[in-house]
Amino acid sequence: MDSEWKRFRDSPNSEELTRRSSFPDEVLERVLSLLNSHKDRSSVSLVCKDWYNAERWSRTHVFIGNCYSVSPEIVARRFPNIRSVTLKGKPRFSDFNLVPENWGADIHAWLVVFVVKYPFLEELRLKRMVISDESLEFLSVSFPNFKSLSLLSCDGFSTNGLAAIATHCKNLTELDIQENGIDDRGGSWLSCFPESFTSLEVLNFANLASDVNFDVLERLVSRCKSLRVLKVNQSISLEQLQRLLAHAPQLTELGTGSFSQQLTSHQDEELKTAFSNCKNIHTLSGLWDVKAIYLPTLYPACANLTFLNLSYAALQGGELAKLLVHCPQLRRLWVLDTVEDKGLEAVGLNCPLLEELRVFPIDPYGEEIAHEVTEAGFIAVSNGCRRLHYVLYFCRQMTNAAVETVVRNCPNFTHFRLCIMIPGRPDYTTNEPMDEAFGAVVKTCTKLQRLSVSGLLTDLTFEYIGKYAKNLETLSVAFAGSSDWGMQCVLEGCPKLRKLEIRDCPFGNKALLSGLEKYESMRSLWMSACNLTLNGCRALAREMPRLNVEVMKEDGSDESHADKVYVYRTVAGPRRDAPPSVLTL
Amino acid sequence: MSKPVEHDYIGLSELTSVEKCSDRNNSKKDGLHLKATELRLGLPGSESPEREDHDPGVLSLKGFVSGAKRGFSDALDRGGKWVFSRGGAGGSEGLFSPRSSGNGGKGLAGSDAGLGSPVVKDGGLQKQAVVLQEKKPQVAAGGGHRNEISPASKAQVVGWPPIRSFRKNSMASHPPKNDDDNDAETKMGSGCLYVKVSMDGAPYLRKVDLKTYGSYTELSSALEKMFSCFTIGQYGSHGVPSRDGLSESRLMDLLHGSEYVLTYEDKDGDWMLVGDVPWEMFTNSCKRLRIMKSSDAIGLAPRAMEKCKNRN
Numbered sequence: 093m094d095s096e097w098k099r100f101r102d103s104p105n106s107e108e109l110t111r112r113s114s115f116p117d118e119v120l121e122r123v124l125s126l127l128n129s130h131k132d133r134s135s136v137s138l139v140c141k142d143w144y145n146a147e148r149w150s151r152t153h154v155f156i157g158n159c160y161s162v163s164p165e166i167v168a169r170r171f172p173n174i175r176s177v178t179l180k181g182k183p184r185f186s187d188f189n190l191v192p193e194n195w196g197a198d199i200h201a202w203l204v205v206f207v208v209k210y211p212f213l214e215e216l217r218l219k220r221m222v223i224s225d226e227s228l229e230f231l232s233v234s235f236p237n238f239k240s241l242s243l244l245s246c247d248g249f250s251t252n253g254l255a256a257i258a259t260h261c262k263n264l265t266e267l268d269i270q271e272n273g274i275d276d277r278g279g280s281w282l283s284c285f286p287e288s289f290t291s292l293e294v295l296n297f298a299n300l301a302s303d304v305n306f307d308v309l310e311r312l313v314s315r316c317k318s319l320r321v322l323k324v325n326q327s328i329s330l331e332q333l334q335r336l337l338a339h340a341p342q343l344t345e346l347g348t349g350s351f352s353q354q355l356t357s358h359q360d361e362e363l364k365t366a367f368s369n370c371k372n373i374h375t376l377s378g379l380w381d382v383k384a385i386y387l388p389t390l391y392p393a394c395a396n397l398t399f400l401n402l403s404y405a406a407l408q409g410g411e412l413a414k415l416l417v418h419c420p421q422l423r424r425l426w427v428l429d430t431v432e433d434k435g436l437e438a439v440g441l442n443c444p445l446l447e448e449l450r451v452f453p454i455d456p457y458g459e460e461i462a463h464e465v466t467e468a469g470f471i472a473v474s475n476g477c478r479r480l481h482y483v484l485y486f487c488r489q490m491t492n493a494a495v496e497t498v499v500r501n502c503p504n505f506t507h508f509r510l511c512i513m514i515p516g517r518p519d520y521t522t523n524e525p526m527d528e529a530f531g532a533v534v535k536t537c538t539k540l541q542r543l544s545v546s547g548l549l550t551d552l553t554f555e556y557i558g559k560y561a562k563n564l565e566t567l568s569v570a571f572a573g574s575s576d577w578g579m580q581c582v583l584e585g586c587p588k589l590r591k592l593e594i595r596d597c598p599f600g601n602k603a604l605l606s607g608l609e610k611y612e613s614m615r616s617l618w619m620s621a622c623n624l625t626l627n628g629c630r631a632l633a634r635e636m637p638r639l640n641v642e643v644m645k646e647d648g649s650d651e652s653h654a655d656k657v658y659v660y661r662t663v664a665g666p667r668r669d670a671p672p673s674v675l676t677l
Numbered sequence: 678m679s680k681p682v683e684h685d686y687i688g689l690s691e692l693t694s695v696e697k698c699s700d701r702n703n704s705k706k707d708g709l710h711l712k713a714t715e716l717r718l719g720l721p722g723s724e725s726p727e728r729e730d731h732d733p734g735v736l737s738l739k740g741f742v743s744g745a746k747r748g749f750s751d752a753l754d755r756g757g758k759w760v761f762s763r764g765g766a767g768g769s770e771g772l773f774s775p776r777s778s779g780n781g782g783k784g785l786a787g788s789d790a791g792l793g794s795p796v797v798k799d800g801g802l803q804k805q806a807v808v809l810q811e812k813k814p815q816v817a818a819g820g821g822h823r824n825e826i827s828p829a830s831k832a833q834v835v836g837w838p839p840i841r842s843f844r845k846n847s848m849a850s851h852p853p854k855n856d857d858d859n860d861a862e863t864k865m866g867s868g869c870l871y872v873k874v875s876m877d878g879a880p881y882l883r884k885v886d887l888k889t890y891g892s893y894t895e896l897s898s899a900l901e902k903m904f905s906c907f908t909i910g911q912y913g914s915h916g917v918p919s920r921d922g923l924s925e926s927r928l929m930d931l932l933h934g935s936e937y938v939l940t941y942e943d944k945d946g947d948w949m950l951v952g953d954v955p956w957e958m959f960t961n962s963c964k965r966l967r968i969m970k971s972s973d974a975i976g977l978a979p980r981a982m983e984k985c986k987n988r989n
Contacts, residue, residue: 188836245841271843299843404847408945454848456838486838513838570837595836 120146130155152176157615159197159221160640163664164205176215176240177206183618183658184568185593186220187245190620190656192644194671198222198248200230201669207234215240215266222246228253232260240266240294247273251281251300258284265318266294279304279327285312292316296323298347298378303327314339323347326380330389331359337366346370346393348378351386351405360389368392377401384411391418399424403452409434416442424448429465429486436469440476448482448507449473456486456513467494474501481539482507489520490547495529505537509544515571515596518548525549531556534564544568554578558585566591579603583610593618601628604657608632611639616660624654626677632659633677640666641677870960876904876968877937887960893952900939904968938969 124147127133137147153176156162167174181197183190199221206213213235223246231238238261243249251274257267258281279302285292292312297304304327313319313336320343322336328349337343355363363386370393382405397419402412403426412427412435422443427435429451439446451465467490474480480502490512499505510529518525526547534540534556541563545553549572557564558581565588573579579599582589583606592614600623611617611632626643633641644656666676870887883903890896939951943962951959951966 185836185839187841188839189842190836245843271841273842299847403844452840452844453838456840456845486840511838515834515837568839570839596834 117142117146117149121150125150125152128153149173153215154178156180158660158662159202160664160667161615161660161662164202164209166663168205168209172209174210175213176217177202177210177213178217178219179221180219181221183593183616184220184591185595185618185620190595192671192673195644195674196222196667196669196671198224198227198669200224200227203227203230203234211235212237214238215242217242217244218246219244220246222248223253224248225250225253225256229256229260232256237263239263239291240268242266242268242270243272244270245272250275251277251279251302255281255284258282259286262286262289263291264289265291266321267292268294268296268321269300270296271299274300276300276302278302282312283308287311290315290317293318294321295319296321296347298323298325300325301327306332310335310339317342319343321345321375323377324349326350329353330355330363330386334359334363334366337363337370341366341369342372343370344372345375346373346377347401348376348390349380351379351382353386355386360386363389364392371396373397375399375401377404379405382407384408384414387411387415391415394418396421398422401426403428403450406430406454407435408432409436409438413438413442419443420445422446424482426450426452428452428454428463430454430463431465432463433466433469433472436465437472440472440474443477445479446473446477447479449477449480450482450484451486452484453486453513464488467491470494471497471501474498478502479504481505484509484511484544486511486513488513489517490526490529491519491521492524492526492528492532493519493521495526496532499532499536503536504539505533506539507542508533508537508540509542509568510546511544512547515546516548517546525552527552527556531560534560538563540564542566545572546570547572550574551578551581554581558582561586563588565589567593569594569597571596573597573599576600576603576606580606583607589613590615592616594620594622596621598623601625601631604628605632605635608635611636611659612661614661616658618656618658620656622657624657625652626654627652629654629657630677638662642670643675643677644673645675872941872963872965874900874903874966874968877970877973879904885966887963892956893959896951897939900966900968936971938971938973939966940969941966 120142124133124136124143127136127147127150130153133147133151137144148170149172151171152173154167154171154174155178156167157180159179159181179199179202181199182195185191186195197220199216199218200223207230211234214237216231216238217240221243223243228249231241233256241257241261241264249272254267254269257264279300282297282304285308289312293316295312302325304325306328309324309328310332313322319340322340322343323345324333324336324347326349328336330349330351330353333348337346367390373393374396376390376393376397376399379402382402384407394415395418398421400419400422401424406428407415407430409431412431416422416438419442423445425439425443425446425448427439427450431438431451436451439449451469454463465485465487467487470485470487470490471494474497478501481504483505484507487510490510495510499508512526519529526545527550529547530543530545530549530553533543538560540561543557543561543564543566545568551574554573555578557567561567564586567582567586567589569592576599579594579597580603582592583603589610590613595618597619599619604619604624605628607617629641629643633639638661640658640660640662642658643654644658646655649655670676871884872887873882874885875882885896885899885903887896890899940948941951941959941963942965943949944964948967954962
């Protein structure tokens with residue numbers, strides 16, 4: 093699509109055409125309204141002024157990857173007809189407690205503008221934002237058409253806020269509460285949905301701990317005939333799950349509750365029947381406290397399963413193997429490392445269509461390393477799953493040779509996130525750095541968009557990345573590199589780089605300043621526990637006024653040391669809501 | 678090492694120092710079966726403090742013996758917490774400061790051969806256990822209690838590994854229960870912990886309440902009493918002198934004569950040698966017991982025979 097417009101724009105008649113408006117605005121807007129991808133829309137808006145205007149009037153969904161890159165007023169000015177907003181706030185490393193508590197990213201300032209400019213707002217999807225109960229209540233009463241709320245990795249709110257949403261949003265279709273820092277004060281929020289309320293299509297409260305009133309839930313599920321996504325929490329037992337499934341065989345995504353109740357054989361049969369009536373399930377998750385003997389009850393529902401999320405279910409290798417036999421259509425699989433290499437061999441054998449694999453550690457701190465996956469499991473998966481293009485793999489040991497084998501088997505990786513959990517760990521068979529492993533990744537996987545590196549790495553890794561990773565957009569680095577040169581290679585070599593996050597690496601001011609020109613084409617840069625000083629950051633801020641350079645100081649650290657640095661492009665100027673511990677230079 | 682490391686009946690080499698080996702020889706000559714007991718129901722570490730220092734050469738040899746490809750550096754790193762503890766108690770982040778991170782990994786891997794670490798030792802021990810059952814080598818969690826590095830070893834790098842707090846807290850507060858569809862009642866604190874005990878060749882099984890015993894010795898005596906009736910007319914075929922009639926000491930001789938091995942099935946479904954881990958840990962993870970014929974345990978019988986011959 094891009095190239096066609098370019099041709100149009102560059103052809104000698106294009107200017108004339110637009111002036112003569114052979115496309116009346118209404119037609120152009122109508123056509124452009126069919127565009128959904130925000131990247132396409134950005135391209136469209138650059139064609140010419142008419143197209144820019146037609147695009148902005150026809151846009152109904154806006155995606156803002158960094159809430160501080162723009163202000164709500166600017167957004168509202170450009171896009172008058174927005175119905176749906178996606179906002180991301182804190183730097184990603186806030187998920188790992190590296191960002192101070194009160195850093196910012198509060199949604200309220202946005203809501204206040206939206207209530208005036210977008211009174212018919214329908215959808216809000218937030219990631220790593222702070223949202224208070226007051227904001228949730230404000231949201232629920234101020235937007236009569238509000239339909240869809242999705243919160244991931246957010247904090248600042250409690251179940252009281254959810255109660256407000258349930259009480260006031262008469263047209264709610266989606267309530268999706270994913271892994272958040274929520275203050276769980278009990279499950280009574282669920283009872284706030286009025287008896288007359290029937291519009292729910294998506295309900296996800298899997299990550300809330302408290303018990304909910306099951307009768308209320310059951311009635312809700314049975315009267316919401318359009319319900320297609322239901323993810324319950326651990327308080328829901330197998331027997332209760334069976335009753336819910338009996339009311340909602342139309343579900344396409346199911347998150348079970350606890351999977352470990354003692355069932356009589358009759359109950360077991362009933363559950364199996366309930367699952368076999370669910371012919372449309374393509375996504376399955378939950379399985380908290382799973383007891384493998386009950387897994388066969390869900391086999392009948394697995395025929396069309398494309399996404400299986402077992403990342404909270406501690407299955408062993410053999411148990412996983414038995415389950416996978418029933419899931420021939422699997423495209424995405426998330427597991428815990430309790431399945432060990434044996435389980436991953438089973439993945440390789442049973443899941444030829446697999447595209448995404450994530451292996452999480454059950455015991456990340458290694459207090460009791462009873463289970464883990466190794467390079468053998470990784471190779472086994474790659475042998476059997478040649479379509480694999482997304483991997484997130486937590487392990488404690490890896491070898492260069494293994495990674496080379498994996499990418500030889502699966503050259504189409506777009507997302508390669510390898511986390512060797514012991515910082516600075518070399519190839520355990522050769523004792524060499526893991527440079528060649530990641531070199532193989534970037535050389536072989538030309539479509540690579542996202543890379544996370546780990547293990548003992550020298551500047552050579554970054555030379556490889558700069559030289560070969562031409563499609564790389566996101567890079568995460570920890571405990572790696574030997575000198576400024578490494579970071580410079582990346583900044584100079586990766587044309588599509590948008591997000592760079594670095595921690596505990598020997599990169600200093602020289603490296604930071606080598607990217608002066610680069611940062612405006614990137615969304616953001618994070619550097620913590622590196623060799624940056626305040627002066628270096630000031631120099632950057634001085635040279636690049638359209639970047640916000642934020643320095644977060646740790647208590648008791650050296651005065652001149654810049655402990656945590658967050659740099660991002662913005663058209664909104666320096667932010668005014670930063671707490672005292674965050675200096676904007 | 679030119680001299681083959683002495684193995685006890687189960688195929689586990691006596692660890693570490695030559696001194697330890699000679700101790701064993703002495704105690705065998707004294708007929709102190711308890712110490713050199715083939716059943717090894719006593720806690721290995723508690724009886725032999727000299728296990729704590731180890732000879733890296735031996736560790737490597739063990740690695741070789743068990744067929745594991747892992748080198749010493751791997752054994753060091755496996756502990757995970759050992760790596761962190763190098764930085765000392767004063768802030769593990771210091772270890773990973775930019776100034777040292779480039780060398781940190783290498784330094785840890787290569788240069789500290791002399792630093793004895795029980796965690797490492799346990800890793801070695803478990804690797805030997807591979808000979809008996811095909812279980813992945815694991816760092817015995819009991820290493821924690823014997824680990825003199827403890828406070829620093831628990832120091833963790835902030836935000837590492839990169840797992841969302843939500844997930845970490847979930848797994849911590851809801852430790853996944855393991856499959857317990859066998860008959861062991863594993864509710865903690867319910868006052869009893871009955872597990873099945875089987876003995877190869879016996880016509881029926883017994884049940885014992887692990888909570889009624891405080892140590893391996895007590896368990897061992899109780900089992901001996903329980904199963905003595907099944908050993909009528911059986912000899913130790915390895916030169917243990919026969920006795921008339923049945924007696925507890927006969928069974929003891931049989932057990933110590935290494936015709937039988939006491940094993941248990943743990944939470945993960947693996948068959949383990951009784952006696953390796955602290956008693957508490959054993960009772961927490963034991964699902965059932967099996968008094969197994971030595972000949973069923975791989976590589977067992979020949980060494981056991983040697984042992985008996987040496988003794989006599």
